[in-house]
Amino acid sequence: MLSVRFKGEALSDFISHSFDDHIKFIFPDSDGTPTRRDYTPTGYDKQRGELTLEFALHAQGAATEWARQAKVGMNAIIAGPRGSMVIPQNYDWHLLVGDLSALPAIHRRLQEFAPGTKALSVIEIAHADDIRAFDTRADVEPHWVKSADELLATVRNLALPAGEGYIWAAGETSTMKELRTLLTDEKRHPKDAMRVSAYWKHGAADFHEKLA
Template identity: 65%
Template sequence: MENTSPSTSREVRRVRHELKLREVTVARIRQTGTNMLSITFKGDALHDFVSLSYDDHIKFVFPDGNGESIRRDYTPTEHDPQRGELTLEFALHAEGAATDWARRATEGMPAVIAGPRGSMIVPDDYDWYVLAGDLSALPAITRRLKEIPAGTRVTAVIEIAHLGDMRQFDTRAELDVKWVANGDELLAAVRALDLSSGEGYVWGGGEAATMTRLRTVLLDEKQHPKGAMRVSAYWKPGASDFHEKLD
């Protein structure tokens, strides 16, 4: 039996932030998976940086090989205001300007951080949570699992193409992780979940076609309340600087 409730008693709260351009430099680089690179930036401009949600996005501004400015969306994974540091994780795709920049990054390289414009704050008292996405969503999922209250029931469905991108999560949640190999397996795993017990929140991020199908599964097949979900297309094959909220 699926959840046919049209709404939820809990509400996601939006908080807007002052938009600033912050000049930073690379402080540290760490490989976090076969296709994932964590880069920590530092700069005095980061002392008043604010990111209140795991779903936040900043614009990472960097020069390409021709000196032209490129902008890409990234999730802040860690922020230390005392040290003036901010960490982003880069998915190392086969090609792309951001991938090229990350691969050649060295300590001291300059960049610019802009935003986030706002934060969508999801209540922490839902009965359960589902987090679904591919490699591009892994930073947001990792941050959510780190920040979520102890004992929270969470199911994470994560699509990766390489076993080397599997990771252990720093979390106090009651966590069930399902690693899948492609978008079809991700959808099948979500279809197999029982979403009928209590009130839950579903978050999804990843490739546009898969996320569109995920939204259909949640709304049409699972009858999950629209107010208790957020599904975003993080990327689309052949498109640069692509991000689209689907719900």
């Protein structure tokens, strides 16, 4: 992952109320064609007029190339977020699930939790280098896994804490659909206490879909 900080007067009134927010990052590709991608605002300093986005560095891809070549003076367009879904923190526990695409949102959520908040995370990563120490005051039980199958198995075998909890998950479409079924049919978790989103889909660009 590579963090890129954006600065400009146009960011002076930027607002992001939820870790689940996503903005449209619009940039020119190698041919100069405008390209759109969704990203989570991971940090905003109003006083400095600075916004931070995290880019996953893939082997190839327009956004990866842009991030690798980013330097002071380059222009980009940032649109949104259009709206925020604010999830209360006062649940007895929170479960955050996702792959690398969801890691920025998960990290932001953990940063925002009040001291002592009970949280569990299950995060799929391809490389051990992607494991990070979370900057959080919450009581976090992290689970790092290496595949979608392991992610599903870990959630299936997870002993959820007592009380009312909220589950947030995001990642690849087919994995998230399986996870949604697992949570509703096997875990019997209430649908009004979860949000499952598809952040990306194999073979599709600029993809985002709410599943539950």
